[in-house]
Amino acid sequence: MRLKTSLFGQTYVFSSVKEVLAKANEEKSGDKLAGVAAETVTERIAAKEILSNLTLEDIFNNPSVPYDEDEVTKLIYDDLNMTIYNEIKDWTVSELREWILDENTDNEMIKRVSRGLTSEMIAAVTKIMSNLDLVLGGQKIIVTAHCNTTIGESGTLAFRLQPNHTTDNLDGIMVSLMEGFSYGAGDAVLGLNPVIDTVESVGNVLKMFDEFKRKWEIPTQTCVLAHVTTQMEAIKKGAPTDLMFQSIAGSQKGNEAFGFTLDTLREAQELMERYSTATGPNYFYFETGQGSELSSDAHHGADQVTMEARCYGLARHFKPFLVNTVVGFIGPEYLYDSKQVTRAGLEDHFMGKLHGLPMGVDACYTNHMKADQNDIENLAVLLAMAGCNYFMAIPAGDDIMLNYQCTGYHEAHSLRSVSGKRPIKEFEKWMEKMGLIKDGKLTERAGDASIFMK
Known part of the structure; x- marks a missing residue:
């Protein structure tokens, strides 16, 4: 050697x-x-x-x-x-x-x-x-998974509807999710980052999501991105859950800093196989991001790309429905500017796909980074060409709870249009039934959240 x-x-x-x-x-x-x-x-x-x-x-x-x-x-x-x-x-x-x-x-x-x-x-x-190599390599790998619907099929581009709220107010969350669905976001998952990580609060949001999904017969899956142990307790108390979420790291020490071990995930998997409200068989949603191990001194002297790859090695064991890297969320200490964020997004997507994962990317940045909305849109276009399975969708691309910027509701249709892709098949049929889309184009009704109030 x-x-x-x-x-x-x-x-x-x-x-x-x-x-x-x-x-x-x-x-x-x-x-x-x-x-x-x-x-x-x-x-x-x-x-x-x-x-x-x-x-x-x-x-x-x-x-x-x-x-x-x-x-x-x-x-x-x-x-x-x-x-x-x-x-x-x-x-x-x-x-x-x-x-x-x-x-x-x-x-x-x-x-x-x-x-x-x-x-x-x-x-x-x-x-x-090179960056172009990563686009080409990622585009060649097609990975699908099934929860209630199938993510990752060729010719599709999905979005996570992320209706975060500063106080987890149910009415405020409801307004955001109505608007998001009206723009065609939400076929990947309806998933909230909670402010309040308690069993009661998480259970209330999950029940509201489930009721809305069933009332409007929306073919999607629901999740509240609380800590895995909080979700497990909510499920034991009867909260309807399609997907189990957890942020993961590439080392045991990093995961312990996140408050779990692999045995915790095995217990969660067993619980979901018994009580998930989804069809399955893929019940997990994992998030990652370059630099998380260094932030908890759990990188073992390795670089952040290598540690990120190990996250995906962990994830593939549990056969998840969704994995995404929150690529620009941690900040400039780990990814300084738009060039580094772009590279990291392409790296993470390719590495996830090569691990055999249904990979999405939260193309995002924080306000103290040397990046702006144009940079993130550039990355999203590159990733759409690379075959990224899904992106995030947030009101106006501005997450008022997490205080970061990413792709908004409006970008969903734009990115599908420029890449020649469509929503998940069952979801697109639902949009047509609701009068939101016709012949692949948004109708005048799109973006009108009041359709869910009539």
Whole structure:
């Protein structure tokens, strides 16, 4: 295994595969904060050269967090299809990249090989891809999942309707969700981020969502994005729940900082299989985001792209219905500006898809970042072309509860139009029945929330 190279008369020597992975990463403020980033552009190129020539077996033998010290590593390795891994272990990272991008390599071939890839291998190939490579690679991978409807089918683009409210006022939430549905958002999920993480409050919102969905016969799924333990207690008390949510990290320590272990998720899975109000069989909704492990000192000296990839290795074990990266939410400490956010969004989408996940992206930014709405719309267009399964939809793209900006209700139809995609099939039929859309175009009735008050 070679960890040394010479460029422009200078020799670069790296101490480990973990260091090569970190320094091959595109520039990220979070990696600089962690002290693992390449110090110069030339050092980054040197790391990429070495990484591209490492074999998949080299990476297999050097996980970022040791197997016997971390339950996420253990889960990723125990889930690996060793027959497939042994077929490809002699490939270099560069050969894996060329194979994925080869126009003779199709969706089914990629999905099969992905079962023999660890998360670090997927992070590695991502680091030697350009932005266009990530768009092309992501677009080739079609991943579907089913809760009440099917997400990810070719030619569709879905949206999570996110009617957040500063006090979880039920009337305020109701107005936002009515408007969102009237614009054609909500086919991925009707999902609220709660202010009040109590069993009673979460249960009240879930009941309201379920009643509205049933009254208007909306083909979608519902979720309140409270802590997994709060949702579990709400379900035990009879709250109707289609999806179980949890934010996840790429290490055991990171997940413990989020207040759960893998056993917690296994218990939640068993509970959902018994009590979920959805058809299934996919009952989980996971969110991730580059930098979360560093924020809890749980990154184990690894870079944020590698740790993000490990989130997806965890997620695929539980066969979720939805996964999305909240790409610009943590702030400039981890992704400084629009260039870094754009790169991270494309990386995360591609890595999620290569893990076999139904991947969405919250194309977003915070007000103290060097980014604006045009930057996020640019990212959303790139991701729509890359085959992103779904985006967020928030009133005017401004989340008054979480204090961040992302894609709004109006962007749903615009992004579908520019990408030539449609809502989830059953949802589009419902929109036609409601008079919101005809022949793929919004009617004058679209955006009129009062249709639900008559």
